[in-house]
Amino acid sequence: MPEPILDRDLHIKAIDAYIDPSVPRERAIITHGHADHARSGHGSVLATPDTISIMKVRYGEDCAGSFQPLPFGEPMAIDDLTITFFPAGHILGSAQVLVERGGQRVVVTGDYKRLRDRTAQPYELVECDLLVTEATFGLPVFQHPHPKVEIGRLLNSVRKQPERAHLIGSYALGKAQRVIALLRDAGYDDPIYLHGAMIRLCALYDELGVPLGDLRPATGVPKAELEGAIVIAPPSAIRDRWSRRFPDPVTCQASGWMSVKQRARQALVELPLVISDHCDWGELNQTIRETGAETVWVTHGREDALVYWCRQQGLTAEPLNIQGFEDDGGEGEE
Ligand SMILES: [Zn+2]
Ligand SMILES: [Zn+2]
Numbered sequence: 001m002p003e004p005i006l007d008r009d010l011h012i013k014a015i016d017a018y019i020d021p022s023v024p025r026e027r028a029i030i031t032h033g034h035a036d037h038a039r040s041g042h043g044s045v046l047a048t049p050d051t052i053s054i055m056k057v058r059y060g061e062d063c064a065g066s067f068q069p070l071p072f073g074e075p076m077a078i079d080d081l082t083i084t085f086f087p088a089g090h091i092l093g094s095a096q097v098l099v100e101r102g103g104q105r106v107v108v109t110g111d112y113k114r115l116r117d118r119t120a121q122p123y124e125l126v127e128c129d130l131l132v133t134e135a136t137f138g139l140p141v142f143q144h145p146h147p148k149v150e151i152g153r154l155l156n157s158v159r160k161q162p163e164r165a166h167l168i169g170s171y172a173l174g175k176a177q178r179v180i181a182l183l184r185d186a187g188y189d190d191p192i193y194l195h196g197a198m199i200r201l202c203a204l205y206d207e208l209g210v211p212l213g214d215l216r217p218a219t220g221v222p223k224a225e226l227e228g229a230i231v232i233a234p235p236s237a238i239r240d241r242w243s244r245r246f247p248d249p250v251t252c253q254a255s256g257w258m259s260v261k262q263r264a265r266q267a268l269v270e271l272p273l274v275i276s277d278h279c280d281w282g283e284l285n286q287t288i289r290e291t292g293a294e295t296v297w298v299t300h301g302r303e304d305a306l307v308y309w310c311r312q313q314g315l316t317a318e319p320l321n322i323q324g325f326e327d328d329g330g331e332g333e334e
Contacts, residue, residue: 004130005081005099005106008297008320012099015078017046019097019108022322029083031110032094033058033173046070048085050093050208054173057204072121088112089123090277091174092205098126107291108132113276114283118185119177119210131293132320136278137256138302144256144280150273151182157250157271162228165246169235169253169269172197174277176232177205179254180212183230193218193226195233195242223247239268285309
């Protein structure tokens with residue numbers, strides 16, 4: 001393979017732009033709105049319109065010097081280089097970045113998943129020569145159950161314990177809206193109560209065309225009214241004083257990490273829900289094969305097992321050790 005268009009820091013030298021840089025840069029290309037990918041303080045930001053809206057809600061209107069929206073599937077040419085965004089299926093607006101020059105195709109996945117989810121534009125496979133893939137769940141033990149099964153367990157528990165409130169720890173961006181959409185699609189039409197940290201982002205999803213039904217602030221509601229209710233809150237809130245306002249709460253947490261029993265126990269979660277917005281091991285393998293990439297760089301997670309698997313397949317593979325992509329121990333955004 002010729003010299004790649006971008007280096008191992010995901011820096012595209014020809015246009016001096018970084019993909020998801022962890023420190024402020026003059027030019028940044030942002031795959032999606034999660035805090036370990038989108039940071040404030042860049043000079044100019046190239047991202048999908050939805051990601052730009054999310055960044056403005058989270059960090060403020062002036063969180064970057066300027067914003068350039070690039071819709072999915074519209075190639076943008078800069079000199080002899082072309083950049084195109086394709087849906088990554090991870091959260092609303094999340095993009096894979098295709099960088100092309102002189103017949104060389106490089107795809108940076110950002111975070112992605114392939115299972116359909118109506119809160120995110122559906123993942124599209126993009127063929128390439130070099131694939132830079134995330135590996136959050138890059139171990140063979142990770143095989144995510146279907147989220148419908150997990151939501152079914154939750155609704156069962158709600159039906160069986162009508163006097164208790166179910167508190168679902170979910171990250172404010174992406175997971176909260178996914179859980180709500182899954183509940184609605186399973187036929188749950190009752191009001192869903194929100195912690196204050198969720199309200200603006202849920203409203204934004206609604207504005208951007210993802211209806212989430214009847215959502216109400218959890219604060220100020222009499223305790224008796226919350227018997228049998230479903231409440232969505234950040235994972236930290238379900239364990240602190242905030243949770244005491246609810247009748248005999250059942251603590252739940254929605255996360256891909258909930259398949260690790262030890263983590264669920266440590267987090268004092270009574271009802272763990274394995275709901276992931278990342279590929280599991282099988283999907284990572286499938287994607288690498290289907291892109292046709294001959295070279296794979298693995299980042300953002302469990303790199304070693306996936307690198308080893310790629311080499312077994314006869315591919316050139318190496319881990320990237322990008323600063324700022326800390327192992328979140330299941331407490332980061334996912
Ligand atoms: Zn993410
Ligand atoms: Zn991430």
